[in-house]
Amino acid sequence: MTFPSWLSQLCRGLSRPIRRTTQPIWGSLYRSLVQSSQRRNPQNTFLVLRDFHGLVQVVIPQDESAASVRKILCEAPVESVVQVSGTVISRPAGQENPKMPTGEIEIKVKTAELLNACKKLPFEIKDFMKKTEALRLQYRYLDLRSFQMQYNLRLRSQMVMKMREYLCNLHGFVDIETPTLFKRTPGGAKEFLVPSREPGKFYSLPQSPQQFKQLLMVGGLDRYFQVARCYRDEGSRPDRQPEFTQIDIEMSFVDQTGIQSLIEGLLQYSWPNDKDPVVVPFPTMTFTEALATYGTDKPDTRFGMKIIDISDVFRNTEIGFLQDALSKPLGTVKAICIPEGAKYLKRKDIESIRKFAADHFNQEILPVFLNANRNWNSPVASFIMESQRLELIRLMDTQEEDVVLLTAGEHNKACSLLGKLRLECADLLETRGMVLRDPTLFSFLWVVDFPLFLPKEENPRELESAHHPFTAPHPSDIHLLYTEPKKARSQHYDLVLNGNEIGGGSIRIHNAELQRYILATLLKEDVKMLSHLLQALDYGAPPHGGIALGLDRLICLVTGSPSIRDVIAFPKSFRGHDLMSNAPDSIPSEELKPYHIRVSWPTDSKAERAH
Amino acid sequence: MTFPSWLSQLCRGLSRPIRRTTQPIWGSLYRSLVQSSQRRNPQNTFLVLRDFHGLVQVVIPQDESAASVRKILCEAPVESVVQVSGTVISRPAGQENPKMPTGEIEIKVKTAELLNACKKLPFEIKDFMKKTEALRLQYRYLDLRSFQMQYNLRLRSQMVMKMREYLCNLHGFVDIETPTLFKRTPGGAKEFLVPSREPGKFYSLPQSPQQFKQLLMVGGLDRYFQVARCYRDEGSRPDRQPEFTQIDIEMSFVDQTGIQSLIEGLLQYSWPNDKDPVVVPFPTMTFTEALATYGTDKPDTRFGMKIIDISDVFRNTEIGFLQDALSKPLGTVKAICIPEGAKYLKRKDIESIRKFAADHFNQEILPVFLNANRNWNSPVASFIMESQRLELIRLMDTQEEDVVLLTAGEHNKACSLLGKLRLECADLLETRGMVLRDPTLFSFLWVVDFPLFLPKEENPRELESAHHPFTAPHPSDIHLLYTEPKKARSQHYDLVLNGNEIGGGSIRIHNAELQRYILATLLKEDVKMLSHLLQALDYGAPPHGGIALGLDRLICLVTGSPSIRDVIAFPKSFRGHDLMSNAPDSIPSEELKPYHIRVSWPTDSKAERAH
Known part of the structure; x- marks a missing residue:
């Protein structure tokens, strides 16, 4: 397993001391003393301490002077937090552990202090995979101590940092925060609402910064990125989260291949060192070919x-x-x-x-x-x-x-x-035992040339956007918008990894007239809700395009995790609950008053509440 | 003014080309042609193009072959987007402009294309300071083109990037995203609510990731940071935003001086090159001294x-x-x-x-x-x-x-x-003309030894936390908690810059018993709402502490902006409105149904709505 080597590599960065802070060896008691001492000299007592660097073995001298130290360490329950000082010594010959980065040394303890004792745990920290997910989420702060969660979250942080370096330091992108308290978007049925203090007025939590990123292009911030928090209320859908994160990118004066090569470089640059390097460019397949060959627009090409x-x-x-x-x-x-x-x-x-x-x-x-x-x-x-x-x-x-x-x-x-x-x-x-997909293989694929419109499910004679109404038509198909819009292809592109869509984007419409025609004439949308965007396009909007990568899904695939909940520190259950804190929660009705809202209790529970 | 030199320095980073993308000289027409041509040879026509690098002068040859190019460029309205190709040549002797980074050259244009024409602008892009703020916010995408907004947002991005490098790459901090859909906190009267699909249950948008960062410490993620979006509903308060950003930091096994030196190093490392370097360590003053000498807990020590x-x-x-x-x-x-x-x-x-x-x-x-x-x-x-x-x-x-x-x-x-x-x-x-405060001076100050509790305003015989209930008492004053809690000092610290509080933090309580005593006995809080946090402290929580820096305020001071709205891409007006998109907005009542809420219209407008 490559985890310890990756961790020890990481630790080199961590181990630089901060001025003024002396950093003693801290950690929590990891294994029981009994278990360790059975393997070794019965005169000594051994224990293993864990901190963010990994594990280290501590040996307690058996002489009388160490009696109080022994008492403190032997009586501390498992997972307690202790501070020890002592001398780093080589382990006796033949007792080294080559599987452990610190396996050649141990610490001969001199002083010890119990900083915080641990109560009886609801589950052991190791082998967390055997616990039910509900239990893990309820005690998330304990679950986070597992090697796998530490690995996942630290890898996520490292990868995002590398992405930022690539975008910001190497390619001049500007990290810009956009609001999450916004206005509802046309057809925004999956948007959470936030009541304001004005009667009947609500903010909406946007599903993506789409409008803002385009407005930034109009505003001359021509290379934008953001690790953006997005919100989508899909009720109970397994492996979705009500809030999720996307690497959100937009740039001016770019074409489809420009975005594609930017993303290929981004992934290559940020890819973890303990995985096989990413090979670029990624293969490209048209939507039509993907459907004909793999029966899906996100083919698993492994x-x-x-x-x-x-x-x-x-x-x-x-x-x-x-x-x-x-x-x-x-x-x-x-x-x-x-x-x-x-x-x-x-x-x-x-x-x-x-x-x-x-x-x-x-x-x-x-x-x-x-x-x-x-x-x-x-x-x-x-x-x-x-x-x-x-x-x-x-x-x-x-x-x-x-x-x-x-x-x-x-x-x-x-x-x-x-x-x-x-x-x-x-x-x-x-x-049944066949090895069909190499578990170390990451198979990227661009899917392109999607249709611009699809027939509406509820009324197939009307059109809806295959992705969103700001997607530019394929340059060869612009004339079709006025004759056979159903046949027009778009400049949308999806990035697929091992059969999962991990990103999507498009070249956008920068011409206000074309955008108005598509919204009003083809899609029959109420353009009033987007008047600010249409107006912005009128004031010298540059040609632009962008993409968003689903960060949770990407990290999930990179770490080989079974669920996106394993790459998020505090995820919600599939019903949207926080099982640790019990959110969402009831609110006293007087706290609803400033927002001018009341709860409409469903009829069948009205009687129940009347008690 | 140092802005152009800073920008040109930035551009070196930007100018590396992305593979596959050829980057022609693009830009929008900045000045009218007339204005430029008056200054020069009347046979030629000059115009100035702007892109994210800055400005460049373009010269149109007067021979017949350039007639179509001339027509395109001369007829394009100001702020239109054009693409030109041509040859970079030296300006004729004596016509260089030493004030302009590109003042020694001009581009002899060969081809030109109008990519997008600009309609008549509601205001000129230059001199934006003379517009009312309402107009600037309504056309924010135009206002963003101003030099000052470009400078502010690009500087903000650069500073945050440097902070991330310092924390993540140099000091092993892990960037962890925490949820914004959470549970209400005790006394969380300023928290926005988000109705869920369960009748009567609401998420709250937290004012800070305080609980999560402490739970991460319990979870062994012992150096956490996040550029965290936070929410506070304060109704109409000038120069506050309903959503704001803080550099949120927490670490285990640290004391007050450890956090202080970390932050001093962070600011020193991320400080813009065009300002005087930050001198560390920052002076420290007790709360008592600050009050006695400056009459405030955030003294302007300039x-x-x-x-x-x-x-x-x-x-x-x-x-x-x-x-x-x-x-x-x-x-x-x-x-x-x-x-x-x-x-x-x-x-x-x-x-x-x-x-x-x-x-x-x-x-x-x-x-x-x-x-x-x-x-x-x-x-x-x-x-x-x-x-x-x-x-x-x-x-x-x-x-x-x-x-x-x-x-x-x-x-x-x-x-x-x-x-x-x-x-x-x-x-x-x-x-009246006296120079009292050096405008280039940044005067940092730590204010420490705050009281742990204050008498409640509405009932001075009861106590409330001076900051928040997780703040640890001063080590010398722990005994006072059981005798004279009013006299106990805390391990809270504020960072003050030029008389503005730009950050605050504390060493936290890691002992569950002490935390319970303070919450239940001294503060008379309902501990049930915090049971998950109290329980977490029982399972071997390490000693820990942290800080949060107000990013918007910090960047506002660094850039010398009159308002935090000048360092936020899309701020809300002081009434919490987005003047561009008109958020918050009305929501059709059928869209409220899935959330089991109804609008309580105020009585006096009921009649009005009945029409």
């Missing part, structure tokens, strides 16, 4: 199992659902190949895959062994002719023991389904 | 005019109000000396000083000329005996033309009054 269009093989098929699909205008036949699926997947896995496809996509899935003679439960597969089989083996590049999952239907739907199954099967193969 | 106790001179006085005062147990006679007051102050100034003292402090003020024979309107002064006069001249060290302001009364009250008058008179003397 492994293959790509979606392959096999429509041509089945032009003359007798298999009913393939025939049906291909007879329709956008009908296709698609497949993915599960490597060694015959070996790793069980019959019931295939059954649940088929059920999933039927339940969630209303699609049929046909599992096929192209190289073997097995065919679970799938009589239709025997309708595949020998010529078709050979053509499929060639197209799909299948090996003995591979299983092909085949589906048919409308292009997007078939791809989305196979994209989901690709990930499900990869997880399944890995739980 | 100038003298100290308060002097002259009680002994008047033990046998015949002046009635002095006699009265001295006959009381805590009665004193105090004075300050106004240098050259006879020359700079007018009779009506003295009158308004006396009126101020009577109206706000119910105190009498006696103006005395000790060295001259003048005595405005103050017959009592003639009761001062010659021996008293000579003793006063000695004590107060007065010169010809000085005026002494003398008052009598209870110690604290007399000092507070004279402290106010000292500042008022200093302002007055400076408006």
